[in-house]
Amino acid sequence: MKHLCILLLTFMALHLLANNPAAEYEYLRRLMRENKTDSALTYVDGRLGNPDRLEKGQLAYYQSVKSTALLHVGRFEESLFFTRLALQNSPEVSDSAALSEIWKSASHTYNRNGKLDSALLYTRLLYGYARRANDVRMTYSALVSLGNIHLQNQQFELSLEFYREALNISITNNFKGNLPADYYNLGLAQFTNKLYSQALTSYDKAAMLGLEQNNLRLVARVYGSIADIMEAQNRLDEQSKYLKKANQLAAQLQDKRLLAMGCSNLMHLHLKKGEYSKVIEYGDQALSYLKEQPLVQLEINIDSMMYVSHKALNQPEQAILFYEAFNRLNNTLRNEEVTLRLNELKSIYEIEKKNLTIKNQTTELLAAQRSSRINMLVISVLSLLLLALLAFKIRENFYKRILFRKEKETDLQLELMRSRLEKSLNKQENSENQEEEPGRSEDRDELSPEKSQQIFTQIMEIIETEKLYLSPELDQKYIIKRLNTNKRYVYESVRVHGDHNFKGLVNRLRINEAKRIIQERLQAKADINLPDVYLSSGFTSKTSFYRTFKSITGLPPGDYVEQLEREMRG
Numbered sequence: 206m207k208h209l210c211i212l213l214l215t216f217m218a219l220h221l222l223a224n225n226p227a228a229e230y231e232y233l234r235r236l237m238r239e240n241k242t243d244s245a246l247t248y249v250d251g252r253l254g255n256p257d258r259l260e261k262g263q264l265a266y267y268q269s270v271k272s273t274a275l276l277h278v279g280r281f282e283e284s285l286f287f288t289r290l291a292l293q294n295s296p297e298v299s300d301s302a303a304l305s306e307i308w309k310s311a312s313h314t315y316n317r318n319g320k321l322d323s324a325l326l327y328t329r330l331l332y333g334y335a336r337r338a339n340d341v342r343m344t345y346s347a348l349v350s351l352g353n354i355h356l357q358n359q360q361f362e363l364s365l366e367f368y369r370e371a372l373n374i375s376i377t378n379n380f381k382g383n384l385p386a387d388y389y390n391l392g393l394a395q396f397t398n399k400l401y402s403q404a405l406t407s408y409d410k411a412a413m414l415g416l417e418q419n420n421l422r423l424v425a426r427v428y429g430s431i432a433d434i435m436e437a438q439n440r441l442d443e444q445s446k447y448l449k450k451a452n453q454l455a456a457q458l459q460d461k462r463l464l465a466m467g468c469s470n471l472m473h474l475h476l477k478k479g480e481y482s483k484v485i486e487y488g489d490q491a492l493s494y495l496k497e498q499p500l501v502q503l504e505i506n507i508d509s510m511m512y513v514s515h516k517a518l519n520q521p522e523q524a525i526l527f528y529e530a531f532n533r534l535n536n537t538l539r540n541e542e543v544t545l546r547l548n549e550l551k552s553i554y555e556i557e558k559k560n561l562t563i564k565n566q567t568t569e570l571l572a573a574q575r576s577s578r579i580n581m582l583v584i585s586v587l588s589l590l591l592l593a594l595l596a597f598k599i600r601e602n603f604y605k606r607i608l609f610r611k612e613k614e615t616d617l618q619l620e621l622m623r624s625r626l627e628k629s630l631n632k633q634e635n636s637e638n639q640e641e642e643p644g645r646s647e648d649r650d651e652l653s654p655e656k657s658q659q660i661f662t663q664i665m666e667i668i669e670t671e672k673l674y675l676s677p678e679l680d681q682k683y684i685i686k687r688l689n690t691n692k693r694y695v696y697e698s699v700r701v702h703g704d705h706n707f708k709g710l711v712n713r714l715r716i717n718e719a720k721r722i723i724q725e726r727l728q729a730k731a732d733i734n735l736p737d738v739y740l741s742s743g744f745t746s747k748t749s750f751y752r753t754f755k756s757i758t759g760l761p762p763g764d765y766v767e768q769l770e771r772e773m774r775g
Contacts, residue, residue, distance in 0.1 A: 232248075240277070273313065288311050292307065332351070401434050455467050468487040667687055672718075713757060715753070
């Protein structure tokens with residue numbers, strides 16, 4: 206019955222909001238603020254049900270909303286998948302408000318998945334937009350993300366400042382729905398700064414407000430964080446009490462992952478006490494929950510504690526089973542840090558397995574362990590270097606493509622401007638011929654806009670028609686002499702209608718000629734000899750050609766050729 210009502214309400218909302226994007230954005234924002242994640246997901250799924258009927262900009266927006274909703278319910282990997290889809294389609298988004306929502310989703314999702322560089326990039330974009338648009342809610346969201354990022358980067362004092370500023374915005378603007386999360390975030394920052402009493406005060410406020418708003422998921426996280434404070438103060442009985450309270454809420458929510466996390470925390474507690482049977486009991490519960498809602502990283506942590514407990518209870522066969530479980534997980538992991546941890550555990554398990562049957566070879570096994578760790582360290586360092594080089598190359602190619610597209614757009618804009626200038630000049634000449642009065646003479650002391658346009662057009666006609674720019678000897682004096690004008694007129698005309706100066710104008714024409722030669726040779730599938738290119742386009746030295754080409758296009762000649770080849774191949 207509940208799902209039927211949600212579907213009915215969603216159908217009505219789709220009908221009412223279909224032609225009102227602004228109202229639709231506010232409707233979805235309100236659903237997320239009020240923790241009506243199921244309604245938001247149902248609405249967006251209804252929109253995404255017929256993707257062929259949506260423009261890419263609309264598709265990107267709905268994908269970002271789905272990503273945010275999935276993040277709220279703890280489905281982090283799915284959330285990351287839809288964020289990446291939204292970012293792929295984001296260049297087609299024309300509405301700045303919708304684009305900011307995509308940045309917001311990317312900021313939060315990358316942050317929650319530990320990809321802090323990407324999270325910081327989109328958070329800065331979000332923060333800049335929010336300040337320009339004077340959007341208080343968006344500014345608040347950016348501040349929360351900045352707090353999260355700096356917290357994970359262990360810049361605890363900075364994170365505390367961002368969380369406080371976010372809380373002040375919520376209080377000042379009466380954003381009551383934000384307050385439980387604000388106090389929770391503030392408590393996290395205070396805890397990391399070892400301000401335990403202040404953190405407890407913030408957590409108590411978060412729990413109280415969360416219960417008032419029926420935000421049980423947040424309250425469960427609050428109880429878990431209070432348990433962390435109890436552990437830091439060695440108050441193990443109180444830690445156990447709060448962990449159990451968190452698990453009760455997780456059971457009420459039927460959130461298997463949250464239950465598994467709670468059991469994992471209880472395992473840590475009993476492991477610290479040396480109560481290995483309890484560790485195994487909670488471990489079995491946690492693993493049963495993870496069968497329904499898997500979370501590989503958490504399972505690794507649980508398996509490690511299960512291994513330690515079985516070993517302590519002198520149950521080597523069971524310990525070996527967990528080694529085999531780790532071995533199966535090895536093929537599913539993608540995260541580098543998790544993979545490294547898995548391989549370390551694998552090495553330990555290999556040694557322990559041998560110790561069960563060959564007790565007299567302890568020295569050899571220890572040597573093998575050290576060798577394995579050294580090899581793992583070498584492999585890890587090499588892997589990180591390769592990944593860093595790959596990331597650098599991908600980023601470099603990305604910016605090259607951007608610069609190439611920008612240069613193509615610049616060429617098109619210059620052509621359009623030149624066409625408009627010629628039309629405007631022809632119109633002005635016709636008008637002057639019709640309205641000119643006998644005996645009227647032009648004032649040669651002042652350069653009118655019309656005269657400036659005329660001189661610039663004459664300059665361009667002479668240079669381009671006769672291809673004077675191909676001559677290394679071309680200078681401003683020659684043009685002044687050809688037009689029978691003066692230096693100031695030429696300077697002003699070029700400054701207003703062309704590049705910054707005459708040399709810049711000539712260099713642009715020479716680079717355009719070089720680009721034309723490159724394109725012709727690529728179309729003819731002929732080899733490109735860059736020295737021939739720069740000599741054929743009016744340059745006298747390789748250094749001057751390379752410097753000018755890069756300053757105008759943003760790319761060195763070789764990179765430009767590579768990008769043009771890629772575009773021509775389609």
